[in-house]
Amino acid sequence: MTYAPTWKSPITSSDRVLFEIQRAIVEGEIPAGSKISEPELARRFAVSRAPLREALARLERCHLIERTPNAGARVVTLSLEGLLSLYQLREELEGLACRLAAEHMPQQEIEEMQALLNKHLQSQRVREGESYYQEAGDLDFHYRIILGSKNPYLINILCDELYFLVRMYRVQMGMNGPRVSRAFDEHKAILQAIANRDGELADLLMRRHIGASRRNIEIQLETKRNSHEPN
Amino acid sequence: MTYAPTWKSPITSSDRVLFEIQRAIVEGEIPAGSKISEPELARRFAVSRAPLREALARLERCHLIERTPNAGARVVTLSLEGLLSLYQLREELEGLACRLAAEHMPQQEIEEMQALLNKHLQSQRVREGESYYQEAGDLDFHYRIILGSKNPYLINILCDELYFLVRMYRVQMGMNGPRVSRAFDEHKAILQAIANRDGELADLLMRRHIGASRRNIEIQLETKRNSHEPN
DNA sequence: CGAACCCGTATTGTCGACAATCGAGCGTGA
């Protein structure tokens, strides 16, 4: 069995269009909830509708658009409920990824990650509170652990299908709260557990790491419900 | 947010072709590992290559085929390693599904499932040891619990992307061993926990239920490794 | 004799046009 592709460089023109639209949707350049017009996008990216439709199929696969037969496609609409569902999943899946990574991740990859964390730590010390860089670092950290699990289905789901949606939520709903500062320490602890081949602990720490964000969302949802329903 | 479609009846001809090929692959009529010829399949199902390619894209999505750019598609090859990866995932995801179902599943759906289980129980009492019927019943049971979780991403992953692959493994690798007889009781216990709104217990029982099969696979893998490597 | 190169063939990726279907707006009738 071959591992998930996870990132082919844009070979075919369908790939190119896919990447462009992905970026545009994630960054909100194509607004969430807006309808997608095949002829318009085809003109915009200077391709025929055939590769465009191929790209749309893959966008649906990573949950960035929703298609209904004979009625076209829409960019997904973001909601706290959706974000909560997403984090419920991530908590389980990335916990599993940690357990498997502790088992299967090669020593070399672990050391590379440790070096990476140290590099990020330096950067953060320089500019305290800078969140965006941490964003990239955080996603990269999770990304590598998932790859370390060596479970092709898990890799595919998290890196190919959910990754961009997570990024979209982060960019457009600004999920970079006060947790940023704590993330470094938690990452360090998780990686240490993996280095010690302690899968159970790594699992637990990762669930906590993501679960903290999840509970944040649940609180927001609660307050939203409380402020809307009584009206 | 809309729930995953999970089963549109074949509206477009692309859908029709998709379902036909899905069935053919799952049942082994198109052998595992064989190369897929677009022109041939297009002729066989009397459609153009456009809807066929759409169908292939969706087949890739549910892991029944693997495509490499400019080189075509192949039916997946089954392996114990792949099956193990699949069950590792299922254990986590369906455990989560149980926990969420205990929280969100409407009383009515629960009662429907209880009725269904009783019906299956009668059927099984009549023909002890009959496995195939149990197969369908088992998949249906899991299916409904997943839907009960009301988590659209979870539903999509398990029911749309992994479901057919599980079926394919069951049909072609004959995963219907001695566990069949125990499944009924375990199903009953899981459903009871959900009915009691005891998510934690339902989670635990489901993990055990799937974990038993998973350990079975691990044992087979172990014996395979032991008999091959020394040579 | 082996390996690298080249070329023909088949397959995949892409295109433009046609057919089928859906949504919007208007007109008609109760």
Added chain:
DNA sequence: TCACGCTCGATTGTCGACAATACGGGTTCG
């Protein structure tokens, strides 16, 4: 006035043909 049906326009689904790329066999050179 409101509801229903209809027509028109636009969009999506499908088709056949063309272009680009990868595989296989044969040849040639070291």
